[in-house]
Amino acid sequence: MPKFLIWIAALAALIALPHGLSFSQQEILVFLTINVLLVASYRLLTLTGEWSLGHVVIMGVGAYSSALLTKKLGVYVPVSMLLGGVIAALIAVLLSFPLFRMKGFYFLIGSFAAGEIIRLLWKRFRDPFGGAKGIKGIDPMPDFSVGFYQFDFFEPTSYYYFAGVVVAVCLWILWRIEKSPVGLTFHAVHWQDKLAQASGVNVRAYRTLAFAIASGFAGISGALLAHYVGTINPNAFDIDLMVFVLTWAIVGGTATFYGPILGCVVLTVINEVVLRELGLEQMRPLIYGAIMILSILFLPNGLESIVQKLTKRRAAGGAPERSPAE
Amino acid sequence: MLDLLAQTGLNAVYAASYISLVAVGLVLIFGVMGVINFAHGELFMAGAYAIVALYAGLNVPFFLAVAAGLLFVGCLGLLMEKALFRPLKDNPLGGLVASIGFLMILQALAVMGFGVRMVHIPPVTQEVIAFSEKVRLPVARLYVIIAAIVLLSALWYFLKRTKFGWALRASAQDPEAAALQGISITQTARIAMFIGAGLAGIAGALTAPLVSVNPHMGHSVIVTAFIVIIVGGVGSLEGAIVASVAYALVHTFVTTFWDGVLADIVGLSLMLLVLIVKPTGLFGSADRA
Numbered sequence: 001m002p003k004f005l006i007w008i009a010a011l012a013a014l015i016a017l018p019h020g021l022s023f024s025q026q027e028i029l030v031f032l033t034i035n036v037l038l039v040a041s042y043r044l045l046t047l048t049g050e051w052s053l054g055h056v057v058i059m060g061v062g063a064y065s066s067a068l069l070t071k072k073l074g075v076y077v078p079v080s081m082l083l084g085g086v087i088a089a090l091i092a093v094l095l096s097f098p099l100f101r102m103k104g105f106y107f108l109i110g111s112f113a114a115g116e117i118i119r120l121l122w123k124r125f126r127d128p129f130g131g132a133k134g135i136k137g138i139d140p141m142p143d144f145s146v147g148f149y150q151f152d153f154f155e156p157t158s159y160y161y162f163a164g165v166v167v168a169v170c171l172w173i174l175w176r177i178e179k180s181p182v183g184l185t186f187h188a189v190h191w192q193d194k195l196a197q198a199s200g201v202n203v204r205a206y207r208t209l210a211f212a213i214a215s216g217f218a219g220i221s222g223a224l225l226a227h228y229v230g231t232i233n234p235n236a237f238d239i240d241l242m243v244f245v246l247t248w249a250i251v252g253g254t255a256t257f258y259g260p261i262l263g264c265v266v267l268t269v270i271n272e273v274v275l276r277e278l279g280l281e282q283m284r285p286l287i288y289g290a291i292m293i294l295s296i297l298f299l300p301n302g303l304e305s306i307v308q309k310l311t312k313r314r315a316a317g318g319a320p321e322r323s324p325a326e
Numbered sequence: 327m328l329d330l331l332a333q334t335g336l337n338a339v340y341a342a343s344y345i346s347l348v349a350v351g352l353v354l355i356f357g358v359m360g361v362i363n364f365a366h367g368e369l370f371m372a373g374a375y376a377i378v379a380l381y382a383g384l385n386v387p388f389f390l391a392v393a394a395g396l397l398f399v400g401c402l403g404l405l406m407e408k409a410l411f412r413p414l415k416d417n418p419l420g421g422l423v424a425s426i427g428f429l430m431i432l433q434a435l436a437v438m439g440f441g442v443r444m445v446h447i448p449p450v451t452q453e454v455i456a457f458s459e460k461v462r463l464p465v466a467r468l469y470v471i472i473a474a475i476v477l478l479s480a481l482w483y484f485l486k487r488t489k490f491g492w493a494l495r496a497s498a499q500d501p502e503a504a505a506l507q508g509i510s511i512t513q514t515a516r517i518a519m520f521i522g523a524g525l526a527g528i529a530g531a532l533t534a535p536l537v538s539v540n541p542h543m544g545h546s547v548i549v550t551a552f553i554v555i556i557v558g559g560v561g562s563l564e565g566a567i568v569a570s571v572a573y574a575l576v577h578t579f580v581t582t583f584w585d586g587v588l589a590d591i592v593g594l595s596l597m598l599l600v601l602i603v604k605p606t607g608l609f610g611s612a613d614r615a
Contacts, residue, residue, distance in 0.1 A: 051419070098602045105362070106605045109556055113598045116549070117591055124587045239545075243426055250423050282438055289430030296423045297413055 014164065018157040026156035028272045030163060032265065034224050037167045039248045039260040040174055041217035046254050047178065048210045049190035050107050053242055054095070054115030055218055060237030061118065062088040062219025063226035067138040068128055070227075077141050081166075081223035088219025089212045091118075096208040112239070122234045134233025141227050153228075163224050170217050175257055177213065186210050251295045253302020262303050267291070329460040330582070338571075338578040340467045343474035346570035347529035348547055349554040350478060350563055351522035355403075357498040357561045358518035359411050361421035365429035366551060367544025369523050373399045373530025374539045375436055381534075382447045392531045399527025400520040402432075407519040412512070429544070436541035444538040470532045477525065478567060485563070494518060498561070550577075553597045559607025568609065
């Protein structure tokens with residue numbers, strides 16, 4: 001099976017990858033791995049047709065929850081990460097009551113407001129959130145050994161492997177959800193909401209479900225981040241990062257599962273590696289902004305449309321595509 | 327106590343003035359072009375840097391520098407219209423992403439040209455109007471208030487009483503019908519973009535000597551403008567002005583009597599409340615979006 005071999009080769013490449021990189025590049029790789037989960041979970045939300053500007057704050061909810069659980073209650077770190085995701089999902093369910101009274105542009109702005117309120121609450125209340133300085137000295141992931149490999153979490157490489165496994169499992173679950181009847185219903189809620197409603201689909205419940213699942217995985221990505229960097233503060237989850245997530249999803253394209261991930265990887269590599277190596281430190285935002293504009297002007301269906309063209313030539317036909325964003 | 331109330335009221339009037347200039351521009355652009363201009367805060371910032379370059383740098387007289395700032399930022403608006411919003415007319419998310427890209431470029435240019443740190447601008451005038459011992463209004467703030475009243479009245483006259491204004495409002499309500507009547511949609515889009523951007527620019531230019539000018543100053547401005555246009559009703563100019571005054575009052579009073587972060591929370595909560603109860607805003611109709 002050649003497809004099977006491609007997967008094996010990709011896996012080997014991902015395992016070998018950090019060994020060819022400098023320390024700072026290894027750290028970027030860890031952040032990239034975490035961001036892949038963030039942007040993939042964001043896509044699940046966009047499946048139902050809603051674009052949120054609060055997703056990064058929800059990620060922060062996972063980070064704060066996990067950090068506080070370990071710090072105040074002494075919860076074992078991997079358990080707290082999972083709980084961070086659960087709490088993020090619960091907060092999302094709470095937020096869905098006001099937010100899903102809105103649609104489209106109003107949802108976009110409403111989610112931004114809700115997110116900012118949460119973020120400002122972290123800033124305002126020093127107990128327990130630590131105020132503007134945030135939470136410091138978050139417990140790291142405890143070291144452990146799996147026989148042939150000794151995990152030492154002060155090494156970015158070790159954390160990359162750990163986060164990689166967690167993210168891979170999460171991506172697999174997200175993919176299974178999308179391909180399940182529930183995932184198909186999400187599509188229906190987006191493209192045929194009147195028809196779906198008339199067919200007895202509880203549209204509001206499915207939108208809430210997508211929002212909760214997406215938020216849960218965003219929460220896990222936040223917890224992964226918190227226990228790696230060791231300090232979190234409200235500014236780490238501000239609109240700047242949200243704008244990046246939005247850009248990754250749009251530049252990559254949201255018609256396929258891999259589109260947003262592709263956007264995240266390609267833009268991060270360009271931004272962090274290529275421009276940094278070229279010594280264009282100050283010009284990085286300028287070039288990044290130009291890339292955003294050029295890609296939206298000349299590649300409106302995202303990077304994934306290039307991939308689709310290439311693969312279609314090899315295997316004519318294939319799965320029906322979603323039409324590009326409205 | 328009465329002094330404090332009066333002083334806080336004066337501060338609120340000043341805040342309402344520059345907020346309404348920014349918000350009205352944002353509403354105008356949204357109404358005519360149907361795009362959310364995320365770079366609007368950076369247009370404000372560009373206006374402030376025009377003052378840094380011309381007034382503080384080259385010693386150009388202040389009001390000449392303000393006029394130049396207005397023209398400069400207005401032209402930036404024309405550039406955005408031509409390069410970004412016109413090609414992306416059928417792609418609402420596209421316009422949003424493109425304006426974010428433009429915002430990053432403007433910020434980077436400001437950093438490269440003037441550095442990250444805040445710039446000191448010599449005060450335009452030290453004069454203060456003293457109503458009493460504790461109630462004072464610096465004349466520099468009075469300029470902002472006067473500018474807001476004059477410019478917004480002029481805009482109102484332009485929109486409601488001139489032929490161009492009629493055309494502009496017509497294409498905001500129904501672009502296709504307006505085009506069938508022989509109105510050039512491109513032309514009205516250009517005018518709206520120039521005015522909208524120019525208003526943000528002049529607000530930035532006039533407030534530059536009063537605030538800390540830095541490349542990231544647009545951030546809080548755009549958040550405030552969003553709150554105001556949502557509360558006032560997207561697409562309603564009157565709503566934007568009324569909401570600016572209301573928001574400035576609430577925000578200034580909460581800041582004075584409690585603290586700034588709490589004031590931000592209150593502002594955002596108000597916006598969320600309006601979105602839940604009446605998403606079209608206090609003055610909005612369900613025209614656009």
